[in-house]
Amino acid sequence: MAISNAIANFSMTVHPELLAKAKALEPKLYERTVLPQRIVSIAPDGTVSTIQDLPDGQIQAGPYTRRDKVSLDFGEHMVGYLSLTVESTGSPMDAPCFLQFRFGERPLELVEDPDDYDGEISRSWIQEERIHLDRLPATLELPRRFAFRYLEITVLDTSAKYQAILKDISVRTVTSADMSLVPPLHTQDPLLQRLDQVSLATMRDCMQSVFEDGPKRDQRLWLADLRLQALTGYTCVHSTDLAKRCLYLFAALTQNEGRVGACLFHNSDQVDDTALFDYSLFFVSALLDYWQASGDRETLEELFPTAQRQIELSLKDLDARGIVRDKDTWWCFLDWGEGLNKQAGAQAILLFALKQAKEMAEILGKADLAKEWADTIERLTAASLTHLWDAEQGFFVSGAQRQVSWASQVWFVLAGVFDKDDNARLLKRLQKADPSPEMVTPYMNHYYIQALLDSGLKDDALAHLKHYWGAMLDAGADTFWEIFDPEDPTASPYGSQLINSYCHAWSGTPSYFIRNYFSD
Numbered sequence: 001m002a003i004s005n006a007i008a009n010f011s012m013t014v015h016p017e018l019l020a021k022a023k024a025l026e027p028k029l030y031e032r033t034v035l036p037q038r039i040v041s042i043a044p045d046g047t048v049s050t051i052q053d054l055p056d057g058q059i060q061a062g063p064y065t066r067r068d069k070v071s072l073d074f075g076e077h078m079v080g081y082l083s084l085t086v087e088s089t090g091s092p093m094d095a096p097c098f099l100q101f102r103f104g105e106r107p108l109e110l111v112e113d114p115d116d117y118d119g120e121i122s123r124s125w126i127q128e129e130r131i132h133l134d135r136l137p138a139t140l141e142l143p144r145r146f147a148f149r150y151l152e153i154t155v156l157d158t159s160a161k162y163q164a165i166l167k168d169i170s171v172r173t174v175t176s177a178d179m180s181l182v183p184p185l186h187t188q189d190p191l192l193q194r195l196d197q198v199s200l201a202t203m204r205d206c207m208q209s210v211f212e213d214g215p216k217r218d219q220r221l222w223l224a225d226l227r228l229q230a231l232t233g234y235t236c237v238h239s240t241d242l243a244k245r246c247l248y249l250f251a252a253l254t255q256n257e258g259r260v261g262a263c264l265f266h267n268s269d270q271v272d273d274t275a276l277f278d279y280s281l282f283f284v285s286a287l288l289d290y291w292q293a294s295g296d297r298e299t300l301e302e303l304f305p306t307a308q309r310q311i312e313l314s315l316k317d318l319d320a321r322g323i324v325r326d327k328d329t330w331w332c333f334l335d336w337g338e339g340l341n342k343q344a345g346a347q348a349i350l351l352f353a354l355k356q357a358k359e360m361a362e363i364l365g366k367a368d369l370a371k372e373w374a375d376t377i378e379r380l381t382a383a384s385l386t387h388l389w390d391a392e393q394g395f396f397v398s399g400a401q402r403q404v405s406w407a408s409q410v411w412f413v414l415a416g417v418f419d420k421d422d423n424a425r426l427l428k429r430l431q432k433a434d435p436s437p438e439m440v441t442p443y444m445n446h447y448y449i450q451a452l453l454d455s456g457l458k459d460d461a462l463a464h465l466k467h468y469w470g471a472m473l474d475a476g477a478d479t480f481w482e483i484f485d486p487e488d489p490t491a492s493p494y495g496s497q498l499i500n501s502y503c504h505a506w507s508g509t510p511s512y513f514i515r516n517y518f519s520d
């Protein structure tokens, strides 16, 4: 699957005043020290067994020489910096000590050989490090930040004359989430309690200097991920400043014609050259969410023109019928489902965002614009019903092949083209028909649950939340994953599960649902 869509003649426009506001909101990072809990062995199928418990977190491993290794379990997913002390024993040290570190969010990352990886995105995301220590004893903190629970340290070599001893191993974790603000959860349901804990850990570990999509990979700000993570952040840690910073970054660093990029690199003040139709529009949604969570009118006013521009640019993509033009590039995301056609989903997201943009125009007293958009909504709704609604099948169809997918139906429900009861009937038909492509990301499953809730199908929403995210718990999740197909737990959009992210912002929304809809 192609995963890049660089726009032609890409250029970036920097808006210094907006960038300055984003930078002023650089968050404080909270730190903890986490010690290893046990020495483990990991079988080729990823099964972990205890070799030795480390009740006080203290370890003295070795003496080790060529190819000796130790694997550690820290008992929880963390994002942070590894420290250790290495000492020598035996004869005087006559050669450097050569160490290798491998980090795993899941055990399987320590089992698969990175040399076998030949996927589409860079191998450099696989978390490993090799260092030479010329003098021992040495105490060091590895300079790179890693996301992991499991750690394997291999002594690649010492010499025939001396051996290495590893001790004082610890991790300095970082997050910008103030977890002391998480309100108590009121539910007796143990599964919901567990889903909430894992969801909170996911949110915590993705909340860094920005809302990262994944702290293992890509460690950057993607718009659709930002929207969902911000919703969870508002609910769980009353955090609005980080979302504000991210919105300012997107508005400050725009692509050609004022388009908001699909993602950006906050460390280098650089928007990526990838444009995704739906992601640009989620700037509108994320801004309205922010306003609803914060009541910050100044920001709404300042960033509204950026939102307005995303609507204008998207409307240019309509054909004469009032339907978003389909393309055969990676022009719109929706989900990672193989063969998923994006046209109907894109049309629905445009309607969804237009309604939110109209709401903001009304809040800001821009009556003419609100009226113009109301007319556009009417026109696009009519076009959707004429050209994309297949009354015989009772489903929206997408693309030249008239594909019926989960994503298209879910997004048309969220776009509110039908009333609540008709939407509920559509979702019931969808469950029964179970068309392919199915939903494969927690991201798309989030929107399915929201669609069920908006249609009054609260029991179905709860059942699906427990079923889908619960299955990830059963598969051993400490934090929720970027992609999860219960039918194919090894699925990866990138050609190898080794490169998948197992702590992913867009997957951490169970806490949002549980705390807003399913607690006492």
Ligand code: RAM
Binding pocket: 213, 214, 217, 218, 222, 223, 224, 225, 333, 482, 501, 506
């Ligand atoms: C993945 C990212 C991110 C998502 C994009 C479309 O590479 O991790 O989560 O928004 O794809």
